[in-house]
Amino acid sequence: MSTRRRMFVGRKKELEFLQEKYTSKKAEFIVLYGRRRIGKTALIREFVKDKNHIFYSAVQITDNVQLNKMSNIVINHYNAQIYNTQFSDWEALFRFISDQTIYNKKMVIVMDEFPYMVQNNKSIPSVLQNHWDHYFSKLNIMIIICGSSMSFMEKEILSEKNPLYGRTTGIYKVRELDFESSRAFMGKGNLKEHLNYYSVFSGVPYYLSLINPKDTFEINLKKNILSNGSVLFNEIEFLLKQELREVSNYNAIIESIALGDSKLNDIYQKTKIEKTKLPFYINSLIDLGIIKKEYSATIKIKEQVKKRSGIYKIDNGYFRFHYSFVYPYLSELLEGSEDIIIEDVIRERMLMFVSNEFEKISIEYVRKMGIEKKLPIRPIKIGKWWDKNQEIDILAFDINNNFIFGECKWRNEKVGVKILNQLKLKSDKIEITPKKSYYILFSKSGFTSKLIECSKREDNLFLVDYSKDVVTLI
Structure with a gap:
């Protein structure tokens, strides 16, 4: 494997969180979880690489073999001379x-894929809880348990009925990389090409590491996703079977x-599917981060329970791609028709497919600009807005009811004044009267000279250009 594919990318916030816990003056018990392939193990290894640590990654084996494997790692770490090569039980x-932990240097103990440890020994959480209460909590130690089974981590380890409930000092859910961090996997290329990749491979580090920048976008799709036997061809099926029944x-x-x-x-x-059962299935998919329920940005949280205006959307680019271009054509792909699917289906619909992800990235751009104080307002809410007749791609507002209205255009023509005027008309339809209104336009293909001149005259208009190699704010 190339150096590029082994590199560690992004995760600044995650590393800062772990480092803050490490430098605390007390014992720390961290639960870190996230779905398969999201980069949890790489994150932890990056964090512990310069620290005194024991790292054990569990596998699906019997409890006795599991204990033997971790025993060897622990004994080898301390270079301990003991009579047995395996401890009698987990408590030992x-x-x-x-007994080996000293007070002047924090020790980090990592148990990766913790659900596999518990799978064949349900008592491990109780043993760990008892030992934490009587010993670990009084030492200069940092314990990290990690898992990929979202349902197990959230419904078992983090539930009130679990013995470890209330013992943790930090819980962190690892999510996908953002667009800018993901670009490091894609080699040289313009924003448009990189956004194509991000829309399909999403921000999952493992998926991104499969991209070969020397190949075209379509060849990467064929080699990694669409060909029977390729690495990601059965990825969704494995993920669902790991987490769900039916x-x-x-x-x-x-x-x-x-x-x-x-x-x-x-x-x-x-x-x-039976109406009484459908909400259960949907809520399970929401819990796993596969789909989400989205409400118009101006609807207050209390009102969301009463209103039925929420809509369901897939919350992951790779899942969207799979169910748009792989799952419906599975029989054809199994018979080797990848080229036909690429040329006659994907090429025709790719522009529209990417436009959905472009809206998501644009919303994140506005959020980041607000955090960095590069906008005239500091948004407390950012999202989409819609009513029965129309929608606004981006709506953000601050605590004083100053609003930013945004439009995203992923198309092969420059955005002009007409789009701005249409946005202004739509902004008059929202339920709240803004104290002051600002406008932001995102474009794949740049802006007309007339609109650029307009932005120079109006201090409440921002243009974000994605037609070059770097995002340009006009």
Whole structure:
């Protein structure tokens, strides 16, 4: 594997969180989790590389073999001369670590893929909880347990019924990399090409590491996703089977949403899944971060419970791609028709597909600009706005009701004054009267000279150009 593919990218906030816990003057017990391939192990290894640590990555084996494997790592770390090469039980192993921990240097203990440890020994959380209460919590130690099974980590380890509940001093859910961090995997190229990659491979480090910048975008799709036997061809199936039962029902729901069914009744009409059971399946997918329910940005949280205006959307680029271009054509792809799917289906619909991700990236850009104080307001809420007749791609407002209205255009023509005027007309339709209004336009292909001149005259207009190699704010 090349050096490029092994490199560590981004994760500044995550590393700062872990470092802050490490430098504290007390014992720390951290739960770090996130879905498969998201880069948890790489993150932890980057964090501990210059620290006194034990790193154990569990696998799906019997409890006795698991104990033996971790015993060897612990004994080798301390270069301990003991009579046995394996501790008698987990309590003995944890007690040995406690006895070896010194007060002037923090010790980091990592148990990666912790659910595999618990799988064949349900008592491990209780043993660890008891040892934390009586020993670890009084030492200069940092324990990190990590897992990829989202349902297990959230519904078991972090639930009130689990013995470890209330013992943790930090819980961190690792999410996808943002667009700017992801670009490091894509080699040289312009924003448009990189956004194509990001829309498909999303911000999952493992997926991104598969990209070969020397190949074209379409060849990368064919080699890594569309060909039977390629690395990601069965990825979604594995992910769903790891987390869920009745995978066929979940497949039907995700495909329905991917193809544009955003309301509960629309999904029911497409899937014919029992109405009483459908909300359970959807909520499970929301918990896993596969889909989300989105409300118009001006609807208050209390009102969301009463209103039925929320819409369902897929919350991950790779899932959207799979259910748009792989799952519906699975039989054809299994027969080797990748070129036909690329040339006759993906090429025709790719512009529209990427435009959805472009809106998401643009919203994140506005959020980042607000945090960095590069906008005239500091938004407390950012999202989309819509009513029965129209929608605004980006709506952001601050605590004083100053608003930013935004439009995103991922198309092969420059954005002109007409788009700005249309945005201003739509902004008059929102339920709240802004104290002051600002406008921001995002474009794949740049802006007309007339609109650029307009932005120079009006201090409430911002233009963000994605037609070059770097994002340009005009």
